[in-house]
Protein backbone atom coordinates (compact mmCIF):
# COMPACT_ATOMS: atom_id res chain seq x y z
CA UNK A 1 0.00 0.00 0.00
CA UNK A 2 1.25 3.43 -0.83
CA UNK A 3 2.02 5.80 2.02
CA UNK A 4 -0.58 8.33 0.76
CA UNK A 5 -3.35 5.68 0.69
CA UNK A 6 -2.41 4.49 4.15
CA UNK A 7 -2.58 8.06 5.43
CA UNK A 8 -5.98 8.50 3.86
CA UNK A 9 -7.35 5.26 5.36
CA UNK A 10 -6.05 6.27 8.73
CA UNK A 11 -7.77 9.61 8.42
CA UNK A 12 -11.07 7.85 7.62
CA UNK A 13 -10.66 5.57 10.61
CA UNK A 14 -10.01 8.53 12.90
CA UNK A 15 -13.04 10.41 11.58
CA UNK A 16 -15.15 7.27 12.01
CA UNK A 17 -13.98 6.83 15.61
CA UNK A 18 -14.70 10.46 16.42
CA UNK A 19 -18.22 10.08 15.01
CA UNK A 20 -18.76 6.89 17.04
CA UNK A 21 -17.56 8.71 20.16
CA UNK A 22 -20.00 11.58 19.71
CA UNK A 23 -22.91 9.32 18.75
CA UNK A 24 -22.25 7.21 21.85
CA UNK A 25 -22.01 10.31 23.99
CA UNK A 26 -25.32 11.68 22.68
CA UNK A 27 -26.98 8.31 23.33
CA UNK A 28 -25.58 8.00 26.85
CA UNK A 29 -26.50 11.60 27.68
CA UNK A 30 -30.10 11.08 26.57
CA UNK A 31 -30.40 7.87 28.62
CA UNK A 32 -28.90 9.48 31.72
CA UNK A 33 -31.14 12.51 31.29
CA UNK A 34 -34.19 10.27 31.21
CA UNK A 35 -33.21 8.05 34.16
CA UNK A 36 -32.46 11.14 36.29
CA UNK A 37 -35.87 12.66 35.58
CA UNK A 38 -34.69 15.61 33.50
CA UNK A 39 -37.29 15.03 30.77
CA UNK A 40 -40.16 15.83 33.13
CA UNK A 41 -41.29 19.47 33.05
CA UNK A 42 -40.62 21.39 36.27
CA UNK A 43 -43.81 22.72 37.85
CA UNK A 44 -43.85 26.52 38.00
CA UNK A 45 -44.38 27.41 41.64
CA UNK A 46 -45.33 31.02 40.92
CA UNK A 47 -48.80 29.91 39.73
CA UNK A 48 -49.87 28.98 43.27
CA UNK A 49 -51.33 31.35 45.79
CA UNK A 50 -48.69 31.37 48.53
CA UNK A 51 -48.69 34.44 50.74
CA UNK A 52 -45.91 35.53 53.06
CA UNK A 53 -48.13 37.68 55.26
CA UNK A 54 -47.66 37.11 59.00
CA UNK A 55 -49.72 34.17 60.30
CA UNK A 56 -51.46 33.52 63.61
CA UNK A 57 -52.55 29.96 64.37
CA UNK A 58 -55.04 30.09 67.21
CA UNK A 59 -56.26 27.54 69.73
CA UNK A 60 -54.09 24.67 68.46
CA UNK A 61 -52.40 21.76 70.26
CA UNK A 62 -48.64 22.17 69.94
CA UNK A 63 -46.05 19.38 70.14
CA UNK A 64 -43.78 20.01 73.14
CA UNK A 65 -40.11 20.67 72.39
CA UNK A 66 -39.16 17.19 73.62
CA UNK A 67 -41.84 15.60 71.39
CA UNK A 68 -43.44 13.92 74.40
CA UNK A 69 -46.85 15.63 74.65
CA UNK A 70 -49.33 18.03 73.11
CA UNK A 71 -49.80 21.42 74.77
CA UNK A 72 -53.42 22.45 74.26
CA UNK A 73 -55.00 25.82 73.42
CA UNK A 74 -51.90 27.57 72.14
CA UNK A 75 -51.65 30.54 69.82
CA UNK A 76 -48.58 30.70 67.61
CA UNK A 77 -47.52 33.94 65.93
CA UNK A 78 -45.34 33.73 62.83
CA UNK A 79 -43.59 36.67 61.23
CA UNK A 80 -40.64 37.14 58.85
CA UNK A 81 -40.16 33.40 58.54
CA UNK A 82 -39.79 32.84 62.28
CA UNK A 83 -41.96 31.74 65.19
CA UNK A 84 -42.21 35.07 67.02
CA UNK A 85 -44.48 34.18 69.95
CA UNK A 86 -46.26 31.22 71.52
CA UNK A 87 -48.76 31.38 74.36
CA UNK A 88 -52.24 30.57 75.56
CA UNK A 89 -53.49 34.14 75.90
CA UNK A 90 -51.94 36.09 73.05
CA UNK A 91 -53.58 39.00 71.28
CA UNK A 92 -53.48 38.60 67.51
CA UNK A 93 -52.47 41.81 65.67
CA UNK A 94 -54.86 42.90 62.91
CA UNK A 95 -52.53 42.37 59.93
CA UNK A 96 -52.04 38.63 60.64
CA UNK A 97 -53.71 35.92 58.56
CA UNK A 98 -55.70 33.96 61.14
CA UNK A 99 -55.79 30.17 60.99
CA UNK A 100 -58.26 28.52 63.35
CA UNK A 101 -56.39 25.59 64.89
CA UNK A 102 -59.29 24.27 66.97
CA UNK A 103 -59.13 20.48 67.18
CA UNK A 104 -55.87 20.43 65.21
CA UNK A 105 -52.24 19.62 66.00
CA UNK A 106 -49.04 21.53 65.22
CA UNK A 107 -45.74 19.71 64.72
CA UNK A 108 -42.37 20.94 63.42
CA UNK A 109 -41.64 20.38 59.72
CA UNK A 110 -40.32 16.86 59.16
CA UNK A 111 -36.97 15.71 57.78
CA UNK A 112 -35.73 13.10 55.35
CA UNK A 113 -32.09 12.55 56.26
CA UNK A 114 -31.45 10.17 53.39
CA UNK A 115 -32.79 11.64 50.20
CA UNK A 116 -31.88 11.28 46.56
CA UNK A 117 -33.43 13.67 44.11
CA UNK A 118 -31.43 13.05 40.95
CA UNK A 119 -32.42 15.86 38.58
CA UNK A 120 -36.09 15.65 39.52
CA UNK A 121 -36.72 19.16 40.79
CA UNK A 122 -40.45 18.55 41.36
CA UNK A 123 -39.34 16.31 44.22
CA UNK A 124 -38.61 19.43 46.25
CA UNK A 125 -42.34 20.20 46.06
CA UNK A 126 -43.30 16.61 46.91
CA UNK A 127 -41.36 17.01 50.13
CA UNK A 128 -43.14 20.22 51.04
CA UNK A 129 -46.58 18.81 50.24
CA UNK A 130 -45.80 15.97 52.64
CA UNK A 131 -44.66 18.29 55.42
CA UNK A 132 -40.97 17.51 54.89
CA UNK A 133 -39.14 20.82 55.22
CA UNK A 134 -35.53 19.66 55.58
CA UNK A 135 -33.65 17.06 53.59
CA UNK A 136 -30.15 15.63 53.42
CA UNK A 137 -29.36 14.75 49.82
CA UNK A 138 -26.88 11.88 49.99
CA UNK A 139 -25.79 11.94 46.37
CA UNK A 140 -25.06 15.02 44.39
CA UNK A 141 -25.50 16.53 40.99
CA UNK A 142 -23.70 19.82 40.34
CA UNK A 143 -26.87 21.95 40.16
CA UNK A 144 -27.82 20.96 43.70
CA UNK A 145 -25.41 23.50 45.11
CA UNK A 146 -27.70 25.99 43.34
CA UNK A 147 -30.82 24.33 44.77
CA UNK A 148 -29.35 24.65 48.24
CA UNK A 149 -28.57 28.31 47.66
CA UNK A 150 -32.11 28.96 46.36
CA UNK A 151 -33.56 27.23 49.43
CA UNK A 152 -31.48 29.48 51.69
CA UNK A 153 -32.77 32.49 49.78
CA UNK A 154 -36.41 31.62 50.36
CA UNK A 155 -37.40 29.39 47.43
CA UNK A 156 -40.31 26.97 47.93
CA UNK A 157 -38.01 24.10 48.86
CA UNK A 158 -36.99 22.14 51.90
CA UNK A 159 -33.77 23.32 53.54
CA UNK A 160 -31.01 21.26 51.96
CA UNK A 161 -27.99 19.61 53.54
CA UNK A 162 -25.78 18.39 50.74
CA UNK A 163 -23.48 15.41 50.55
CA UNK A 164 -20.93 14.61 47.89
CA UNK A 165 -21.55 11.56 45.76
CA UNK A 166 -20.38 8.28 47.31
CA UNK A 167 -16.61 7.81 47.08
CA UNK A 168 -15.72 4.48 45.51
CA UNK A 169 -12.59 2.83 44.24
CA UNK A 170 -12.83 1.76 40.62
CA UNK A 171 -10.43 -0.27 38.59
CA UNK A 172 -9.86 -1.46 35.07
CA UNK A 173 -10.83 -0.37 31.62
CA UNK A 174 -14.46 0.46 32.45
CA UNK A 175 -13.43 3.07 34.99
CA UNK A 176 -11.41 4.80 32.27
CA UNK A 177 -14.35 4.60 29.87
CA UNK A 178 -16.69 5.98 32.54
CA UNK A 179 -14.42 8.93 33.14
CA UNK A 180 -14.60 9.79 29.42
CA UNK A 181 -18.30 10.27 29.92
CA UNK A 182 -18.07 12.44 32.98
CA UNK A 183 -18.37 9.89 35.78
CA UNK A 184 -15.78 9.99 38.56
CA UNK A 185 -12.85 7.72 37.69
CA UNK A 186 -12.60 6.44 41.27
CA UNK A 187 -10.55 7.00 44.41
CA UNK A 188 -7.91 4.29 44.47
CA UNK A 189 -5.09 5.72 46.58
CA UNK A 190 -4.61 7.66 49.80
CA UNK A 191 -3.38 10.60 47.81
CA UNK A 192 -6.50 10.67 45.61
CA UNK A 193 -8.67 10.41 48.72
CA UNK A 194 -7.02 13.40 50.39
CA UNK A 195 -7.30 15.36 47.18
CA UNK A 196 -11.03 14.53 46.92
CA UNK A 197 -11.63 15.75 50.48
CA UNK A 198 -9.93 19.02 49.66
CA UNK A 199 -11.84 19.57 46.41
CA UNK A 200 -15.27 18.74 47.86
CA UNK A 201 -14.67 20.87 50.92
CA UNK A 202 -13.68 23.73 48.66
CA UNK A 203 -16.83 23.27 46.57
CA UNK A 204 -18.93 23.75 49.68
CA UNK A 205 -20.53 20.36 50.37
CA UNK A 206 -21.81 19.81 53.91
CA UNK A 207 -20.60 16.24 54.27
CA UNK A 208 -18.48 13.73 52.37
CA UNK A 209 -19.81 10.23 51.68
CA UNK A 210 -17.90 6.96 51.79
CA UNK A 211 -19.31 4.16 49.68
CA UNK A 212 -19.19 0.39 49.75
CA UNK A 213 -16.32 -0.13 47.32
CA UNK A 214 -13.86 2.41 48.67
CA UNK A 215 -10.66 0.52 49.44
CA UNK A 216 -9.10 0.51 52.93
CA UNK A 217 -6.18 2.75 52.12
CA UNK A 218 -8.41 5.41 50.56
CA UNK A 219 -11.04 5.16 53.29
CA UNK A 220 -8.65 5.72 56.19
CA UNK A 221 -6.86 8.52 54.35
CA UNK A 222 -10.22 10.12 53.61
CA UNK A 223 -11.47 10.11 57.21
CA UNK A 224 -8.13 11.35 58.48
CA UNK A 225 -8.00 14.25 56.03
CA UNK A 226 -11.69 15.06 56.58
CA UNK A 227 -11.07 15.30 60.31
CA UNK A 228 -8.26 17.79 59.72
CA UNK A 229 -10.57 19.88 57.55
CA UNK A 230 -13.57 19.62 59.94
CA UNK A 231 -15.53 17.96 57.16
CA UNK A 232 -17.99 15.39 58.53
CA UNK A 233 -17.95 11.91 56.97
CA UNK A 234 -21.14 10.04 56.17
CA UNK A 235 -21.98 6.96 54.20
CA UNK A 236 -21.75 3.22 54.11
CA UNK A 237 -19.25 0.90 55.75
CA UNK A 238 -16.80 0.00 52.98
CA UNK A 239 -16.56 -3.75 52.40
CA UNK A 240 -12.85 -3.77 53.25
CA UNK A 241 -13.43 -2.10 56.62
CA UNK A 242 -14.79 -4.06 59.57
CA UNK A 243 -17.54 -3.04 61.93
CA UNK A 244 -15.07 -2.86 64.81
CA UNK A 245 -12.95 -0.39 62.86
CA UNK A 246 -15.88 1.90 62.14
CA UNK A 247 -16.72 2.86 65.73
CA UNK A 248 -13.63 5.01 66.18
CA UNK A 249 -12.84 5.74 62.55
CA UNK A 250 -14.03 9.34 62.80
CA UNK A 251 -16.96 8.68 60.46
CA UNK A 252 -19.83 10.41 62.23
CA UNK A 253 -22.84 9.26 60.26
CA UNK A 254 -24.08 6.01 58.75
CA UNK A 255 -26.51 6.23 55.85
CA UNK A 256 -28.60 3.21 56.92
CA UNK A 257 -29.26 1.05 59.99
CA UNK A 258 -28.66 -1.68 57.42
CA UNK A 259 -24.94 -0.86 57.46
CA UNK A 260 -24.67 -2.25 60.98
CA UNK A 261 -26.64 -5.34 60.06
CA UNK A 262 -24.46 -5.95 57.01
CA UNK A 263 -21.31 -5.28 59.03
CA UNK A 264 -22.31 -7.74 61.71
CA UNK A 265 -23.37 -10.30 59.10
CA UNK A 266 -19.94 -9.99 57.55
CA UNK A 267 -18.40 -10.63 60.94
CA UNK A 268 -20.67 -13.62 61.50
CA UNK A 269 -20.14 -14.83 57.95
CA UNK A 270 -23.91 -14.78 57.40
CA UNK A 271 -24.16 -12.85 54.14
CA UNK A 272 -24.58 -16.09 52.21
CA UNK A 273 -28.31 -16.90 52.08
CA UNK A 274 -27.77 -20.47 53.23
CA UNK A 275 -25.69 -19.78 56.30
CA UNK A 276 -27.73 -17.13 58.00
CA UNK A 277 -30.20 -19.28 59.89
CA UNK A 278 -28.61 -18.76 63.30
CA UNK A 279 -27.71 -15.15 62.62
CA UNK A 280 -30.85 -13.64 64.16
CA UNK A 281 -30.05 -15.32 67.46
CA UNK A 282 -26.51 -13.98 67.25
CA UNK A 283 -27.81 -10.47 66.54
CA UNK A 284 -30.32 -10.68 69.38
CA UNK A 285 -27.40 -11.38 71.71
CA UNK A 286 -25.11 -8.71 70.26
CA UNK A 287 -27.27 -5.80 69.06
CA UNK A 288 -27.03 -3.92 72.38
CA UNK A 289 -23.27 -4.29 72.39
CA UNK A 290 -23.05 -2.93 68.83
CA UNK A 291 -25.39 -0.05 69.72
CA UNK A 292 -23.29 0.87 72.77
CA UNK A 293 -20.15 1.02 70.64
CA UNK A 294 -21.94 3.15 68.04
CA UNK A 295 -23.00 5.49 70.82
CA UNK A 296 -19.47 5.67 72.24
CA UNK A 297 -18.17 6.46 68.74
CA UNK A 298 -20.62 9.41 68.44
CA UNK A 299 -22.09 8.06 65.25
CA UNK A 300 -25.59 9.05 64.22
CA UNK A 301 -27.62 6.89 61.87
CA UNK A 302 -30.24 7.44 59.20
CA UNK A 303 -32.92 4.80 59.46
CA UNK A 304 -34.20 3.76 55.98
CA UNK A 305 -36.15 0.90 57.56
CA UNK A 306 -39.10 1.12 55.20
CA UNK A 307 -37.01 0.39 52.12
CA UNK A 308 -35.86 -2.80 53.85
CA UNK A 309 -39.40 -3.64 54.90
CA UNK A 310 -40.51 -3.31 51.28
CA UNK A 311 -37.94 -5.83 50.02
CA UNK A 312 -39.97 -9.03 50.49
CA UNK A 313 -42.77 -7.54 48.41
CA UNK A 314 -40.52 -5.84 45.85
CA UNK A 315 -38.67 -9.10 45.31
CA UNK A 316 -41.56 -11.54 45.32
CA UNK A 317 -44.80 -9.63 44.78
CA UNK A 318 -43.81 -6.50 42.87
CA UNK A 319 -47.05 -5.88 40.97
CA UNK A 320 -49.08 -5.72 44.16
CA UNK A 321 -46.43 -3.66 45.91
CA UNK A 322 -46.58 -0.99 43.20
CA UNK A 323 -50.32 -0.65 43.82
CA UNK A 324 -49.69 0.30 47.45
CA UNK A 325 -47.54 3.39 46.76
CA UNK A 326 -48.37 6.80 45.23
CA UNK A 327 -46.63 5.86 41.98
CA UNK A 328 -48.27 8.63 39.92
CA UNK A 329 -46.19 11.26 41.76
CA UNK A 330 -42.81 9.64 41.16
CA UNK A 331 -40.83 11.08 38.27
CA UNK A 332 -41.48 8.72 35.31
CA UNK A 333 -37.81 8.79 34.27
CA UNK A 334 -36.79 7.35 37.63
CA UNK A 335 -39.52 4.68 37.48
CA UNK A 336 -38.66 3.67 33.93
CA UNK A 337 -34.87 3.71 34.31
CA UNK A 338 -32.72 3.40 31.21
CA UNK A 339 -30.29 1.12 29.42
CA UNK A 340 -27.83 1.92 32.23
CA UNK A 341 -30.02 2.18 35.32
CA UNK A 342 -32.66 -0.04 36.82
CA UNK A 343 -36.13 1.39 37.30
CA UNK A 344 -39.00 0.38 39.58
CA UNK A 345 -41.29 -1.56 37.26
CA UNK A 346 -41.44 -5.30 36.59
CA UNK A 347 -38.56 -6.23 34.31
CA UNK A 348 -36.38 -3.34 35.42
CA UNK A 349 -36.79 -3.30 39.22
CA UNK A 350 -33.43 -4.03 40.80
CA UNK A 351 -34.80 -5.96 43.77
CA UNK A 352 -37.07 -8.10 41.62
CA UNK A 353 -34.21 -8.84 39.25
CA UNK A 354 -32.04 -10.12 42.13
CA UNK A 355 -34.30 -13.17 42.42
CA UNK A 356 -35.95 -13.39 38.99
CA UNK A 357 -33.81 -16.17 37.56
CA UNK A 358 -33.47 -18.29 40.70
CA UNK A 359 -34.69 -21.89 40.85
CA UNK A 360 -37.80 -22.55 42.93
CA UNK A 361 -35.66 -23.90 45.75
CA UNK A 362 -33.29 -20.92 45.74
CA UNK A 363 -36.20 -18.49 45.58
CA UNK A 364 -37.57 -20.08 48.73
CA UNK A 365 -34.21 -19.73 50.48
CA UNK A 366 -33.96 -16.14 49.33
CA UNK A 367 -37.49 -15.40 50.51
CA UNK A 368 -36.62 -16.68 53.98
CA UNK A 369 -33.37 -14.73 53.96
CA UNK A 370 -35.21 -11.52 52.99
CA UNK A 371 -37.76 -11.97 55.78
CA UNK A 372 -35.00 -12.53 58.32
CA UNK A 373 -33.11 -9.54 57.00
CA UNK A 374 -36.11 -7.34 57.81
CA UNK A 375 -36.25 -8.87 61.31
CA UNK A 376 -32.55 -8.08 61.74
CA UNK A 377 -33.17 -4.45 60.75
CA UNK A 378 -35.93 -4.22 63.39
CA UNK A 379 -33.70 -5.72 66.08
CA UNK A 380 -30.85 -3.35 65.29
CA UNK A 381 -33.09 -0.28 65.09
CA UNK A 382 -34.68 -1.02 68.45
CA UNK A 383 -31.30 -1.62 70.08
CA UNK A 384 -30.03 1.70 68.74
CA UNK A 385 -32.94 3.70 70.13
CA UNK A 386 -32.81 1.82 73.45
CA UNK A 387 -29.14 2.78 73.79
CA UNK A 388 -29.73 6.47 73.00
CA UNK A 389 -27.96 6.45 69.66
CA UNK A 390 -29.03 9.44 67.57
CA UNK A 391 -31.49 8.04 65.05
CA UNK A 392 -32.34 10.25 62.09
CA UNK A 393 -35.48 9.41 60.14
CA UNK A 394 -34.60 8.86 56.51
CA UNK A 395 -36.13 6.98 53.61
CA UNK A 396 -33.53 6.68 50.81
CA UNK A 397 -36.05 8.48 48.63
CA UNK A 398 -36.07 7.73 44.90
CA UNK A 399 -34.62 4.29 45.44
CA UNK A 400 -37.12 1.76 44.07
CA UNK A 401 -40.38 2.11 45.99
CA UNK A 402 -39.60 5.25 47.99
CA UNK A 403 -41.36 8.37 46.70
CA UNK A 404 -40.04 11.73 47.86
CA UNK A 405 -42.04 13.04 50.81
CA UNK A 406 -44.59 10.23 50.85
CA UNK A 407 -41.90 7.75 51.84
CA UNK A 408 -41.30 9.53 55.14
CA UNK A 409 -44.78 8.61 56.32
CA UNK A 410 -44.08 5.02 55.26
CA UNK A 411 -40.82 5.23 57.19
CA UNK A 412 -42.62 6.35 60.36
CA UNK A 413 -44.88 3.30 60.17
CA UNK A 414 -41.82 1.06 59.79
CA UNK A 415 -40.09 2.70 62.75
CA UNK A 416 -43.23 2.00 64.72
CA UNK A 417 -43.12 -1.63 63.55
CA UNK A 418 -39.51 -1.76 64.76
CA UNK A 419 -40.66 -0.74 68.23
CA UNK A 420 -40.06 3.01 68.46
CA UNK A 421 -42.64 5.05 70.34
CA UNK A 422 -44.50 7.76 68.41
CA UNK A 423 -42.65 10.36 70.44
CA UNK A 424 -39.28 8.80 69.53
CA UNK A 425 -40.29 8.72 65.87
CA UNK A 426 -41.25 12.40 65.87
CA UNK A 427 -38.00 13.32 67.59
CA UNK A 428 -36.00 11.37 64.99
CA UNK A 429 -37.79 13.29 62.23
CA UNK A 430 -37.62 16.81 63.67
CA UNK A 431 -35.16 18.01 66.32
CA UNK A 432 -32.54 15.26 65.91
CA UNK A 433 -32.09 15.90 62.15
CA UNK A 434 -32.14 19.70 62.59
CA UNK A 435 -29.28 19.43 65.06
CA UNK A 436 -27.38 17.06 62.79
CA UNK A 437 -27.76 19.35 59.77
CA UNK A 438 -27.27 22.55 61.74
CA UNK A 439 -30.66 24.08 60.95
CA UNK A 440 -32.52 26.46 63.23
CA UNK A 441 -35.67 24.34 63.16
CA UNK A 442 -37.09 21.04 64.37
CA UNK A 443 -38.94 22.32 67.41
CA UNK A 444 -41.79 24.70 68.08
CA UNK A 445 -40.20 27.48 70.11
CA UNK A 446 -39.87 31.23 69.83
CA UNK A 447 -37.07 32.29 67.48
CA UNK A 448 -37.04 29.04 65.49
CA UNK A 449 -37.61 29.05 61.75
CA UNK A 450 -41.31 28.68 61.06
CA UNK A 451 -41.30 25.31 59.30
CA UNK A 452 -44.47 23.71 60.62
CA UNK A 453 -47.19 21.22 59.78
CA UNK A 454 -50.82 21.46 60.87
CA UNK A 455 -52.40 18.01 61.27
CA UNK A 456 -56.06 17.04 61.60
CA UNK A 457 -55.23 14.19 63.97
CA UNK A 458 -52.79 13.61 66.81
CA UNK A 459 -49.59 11.76 65.74
CA UNK A 460 -48.73 10.89 69.34
CA UNK A 461 -51.84 8.69 69.42
CA UNK A 462 -51.19 7.03 66.07
CA UNK A 463 -48.16 7.74 63.88
CA UNK A 464 -50.32 7.30 60.77
CA UNK A 465 -51.76 10.71 61.64
CA UNK A 466 -48.67 12.47 60.24
CA UNK A 467 -50.45 11.90 56.93
CA UNK A 468 -53.47 13.99 57.96
CA UNK A 469 -51.87 17.21 56.70
CA UNK A 470 -54.17 20.22 56.83
CA UNK A 471 -51.57 22.88 55.97
CA UNK A 472 -47.82 23.36 55.74
CA UNK A 473 -45.98 26.48 56.83
CA UNK A 474 -42.66 26.83 55.09
CA UNK A 475 -40.30 29.53 56.26
CA UNK A 476 -43.36 31.42 57.52
CA UNK A 477 -45.39 31.01 54.30
CA UNK A 478 -48.78 29.39 54.71
CA UNK A 479 -49.68 26.66 52.22
CA UNK A 480 -53.25 25.51 52.71
CA UNK A 481 -54.56 22.05 51.84
CA UNK A 482 -56.01 23.53 48.68
CA UNK A 483 -52.59 24.80 47.56
CA UNK A 484 -50.95 21.48 48.45
CA UNK A 485 -53.54 19.60 46.35
CA UNK A 486 -53.02 22.01 43.46
CA UNK A 487 -49.29 21.33 43.54
CA UNK A 488 -49.90 17.58 43.58
CA UNK A 489 -52.20 17.72 40.59
CA UNK A 490 -49.67 19.80 38.63
CA UNK A 491 -46.92 17.29 39.40
CA UNK A 492 -49.14 14.44 38.28
CA UNK A 493 -49.80 16.28 35.03
CA UNK A 494 -46.09 16.95 34.44
CA UNK A 495 -45.28 13.29 35.09
CA UNK A 496 -47.98 12.03 32.74
CA UNK A 497 -46.67 14.28 29.96
CA UNK A 498 -43.22 12.67 30.18
CA UNK A 499 -44.29 9.06 30.70
CA UNK A 500 -43.11 6.43 28.20
CA UNK A 501 -44.49 3.35 30.01
CA UNK A 502 -48.06 3.29 31.30
CA UNK A 503 -48.58 2.74 35.03
CA UNK A 504 -52.37 2.49 34.70
CA UNK A 505 -52.53 -1.00 36.21
CA UNK A 506 -50.92 0.16 39.47
CA UNK A 507 -53.15 3.15 40.21
Ligand SMILES: [Zn+2]
Nearest residue numbers: 114116138396
Ligand atom coordinates in the same frame (compact mmCIF):
# COMPACT_ATOMS: atom_id res chain seq x y z
ZN1 LIG B 1 -29.15 6.13 49.39
